[in-house]
Amino acid sequence: MTYKGLVPHFGLxxxxxxxxxxxxxxxxxxxxxxxxxxLSGFAAALAVAAAALIAFxxxxxxxxxxxxxxxxxxxxxxxxxIACNGVQCRLCPYNCFLPEGARxxxxxxxxYGGRIKTLVYSQAAAVHVDPIEKxxxxxxxxxxxxxxxxxxxxxxxxxxxxxxxxxQLYPEQAPRRVSVPSALEVRFLPDGRAxxxxxxxETDSLTPEDIVKYALATRSKAVAYTYAEPVVFxxxxxxxxxxxxxxxxxxxxxxxxxxxPEPLAELxxxxxxxxxxxxxxxxxxYRAYAGGSLEPVKRTLLELKKKRVLSEVVNxxxxxxxxxxxxxxxxxxxxxxNLGADTPLFFSRFTPNYLVSELPPTxxxxxxxxxxxxxxxxxxxxxxxxxxxxxxxxxxCPKCGKVLxxxxxxxxxxxxxxxxxxRCPWDGTKIPGIW
Ligand code: SF4
Numbered sequence: 543m544t545y546k547g548l549v550p551h552f553g554l555x556x557x558x559x560x561x562x563x564x565x566x567x568x569x570x571x572x573x574x575x576x577x578x579x580x581l582s583g584f585a586a587a588l589a590v591a592a593a594a595l596i597a598f599x600x601x602x603x604x605x606x607x608x609x610x611x612x613x614x615x616x617x618x619x620x621x622x623x624i625a626c627n628g629v630q631c632r633l634c635p636y637n638c639f640l641p642e643g644a645r646x647x648x649x650x651x652x653x654y655g656g657r658i659k660t661l662v663y664s665q666a667a668a669v670h671v672d673p674i675e676k677x678x679x680x681x682x683x684x685x686x687x688x689x690x691x692x693x694x695x696x697x698x699x700x701x702x703x704x705x706x707x708x709x710q711l712y713p714e715q716a717p718r719r720v721s722v723p724s725a726l727e728v729r730f731l732p733d734g735r736a737x738x739x740x741x742x743x744e745t746d747s748l749t750p751e752d753i754v755k756y757a758l759a760t761r762s763k764a765v766a767y768t769y770a771e772p773v774v775f776x777x778x779x780x781x782x783x784x785x786x787x788x789x790x791x792x793x794x795x796x797x798x799x800x801x802x803p804e805p806l807a808e809l810x811x812x813x814x815x816x817x818x819x820x821x822x823x824x825x826x827x828y829r830a831y832a833g834g835s836l837e838p839v840k841r842t843l844l845e846l847k848k849k850r851v852l853s854e855v856v857n858x859x860x861x862x863x864x865x866x867x868x869x870x871x872x873x874x875x876x877x878x879x880n881l882g883a884d885t886p887l888f889f890s891r892f893t894p895n896y897l898v899s900e901l902p903p904t905x906x907x908x909x910x911x912x913x914x915x916x917x918x919x920x921x922x923x924x925x926x927x928x929x930x931x932x933x934x935x936x937x938x939c940p941k942c943g944k945v946l947x948x949x950x951x952x953x954x955x956x957x958x959x960x961x962x963x964x965r966c967p968w969d970g971t972k973i974p975g976i977w
Pocket of ligand 1: 645649
């Protein structure tokens with residue numbers, strides 16, 4: 543899938559959304575030609591220095607506000623403060639300062655008239671009914687369907703993003719109309735066996751009410767905010783989660799965890815499972831690969847633990863970037879010591895993508911090494927992700943070692959936990975999760 547006009551995030555030429563700096567003198571006020579020449583030379587040098595600075599340390603937005611404020615996906619955003627000559631978005635740790643008309647690093651939040659606006663309310667860019675194993679979430683309703691959606695935009699810029707065609711998209715680049723699953727029809731094969739077929743409808747606005755209606759009609763047990771980064775469509779996610787909870791659906795957020803404490807605290811009571819993509823355990827790698835920082839993600843994970851929200855952690859293992867034994871051991875140790883041995887931890891296989899398409903896929907042996915390290919550290923539920931048929935896809939009883947859930951890819955072949963309410967049928971060990 544390609545989008546016309548897709549542009550790199552940084553360094554675009556174009557009108558800056560900010561005001562001209564106040565300290566540039568107006569030409570008519572100069573005291574003479576010599577002074578004007580000095581000043582213009584100074585201004586030129588300043589412009590060159592600023593351009594160099596922007597190239598290395600891009601500000602939150604180097605774009606003009608090209609987005610029409612009357613667009614029906616524009617809504618008032620939350621978590622913002624007034625700052626000098628603009629506003630500061632405080633939704634995520636970037637805390638972007640936005641002069642009038644400027645857009646945040648996530649591409650989907652903007653300062654219009656001194657107020658933060660989200661540009662993607664009800665603007666779903668990808669909507670599917672997935673097996674819950676695809677999230678991957680392994681400790682809630684195995685084998686169930688989950689209504690999954692994303693808007694354009696992301697606050698990180700991972701070089702190997704597996705969903706970059708959504709995450710790196712500007713809202714105005716997204717297709718106006720999208721196909722969304724709207725019902726599940728039960729059909730029968732000639733031999734009498736039943737199967738389900740998803741029906742779809744096209745829309746240019748998928749409201750929270752629609753999502754709940756379609757999730758119920760497709761027999762989904764939960765709604766997932768996923769694919770790209772749900773933090774950047776916070777208001778849309780929050781309103782949907784509220785309605786979904788009232789309708790008896792569960793809520794699952796699949797996120798990189800790059801969010802500030804206040805919005806996280808308001809959101810967590812609505813979330814049943816939070817899946818955090820912990821990209822590595824190395825600050826240098828986080829900055830170079832994702833453009834973010836490890837500390838805020840750790841803070842999010844600790845908050846999930848404190849608030850007793852069921853969380854699962856996934857680490858995408860990328861050859862040569864974050865697959866050293868030292869990093870894998872440090873990550874496993876931190877999860878065990880801070881989140882507990884019961885925390886499900888996935889080591890997922892990377893496939894070449896986006897800006898690191900020259901790298902090879904993760905060898906299965908590396909996933910096995912990572913898994914062995916984490917199991918040795920004492921973690922009880924360690925999985926191999928994106929490795930269909932690998933024994934590391936199964937859930938084992940940590941006490942007797944028997945298979946409790948047998949999987950193949952996104953399919954559940956055998957489930958011994960749901961009928962027992964989450965207890966091992968052989969020795970009664972309680973397995974954390976929602977069963
Ligand atoms: S969500 Fe984050 S990246 Fe987006 S505008 Fe707010 S602070 Fe900036």
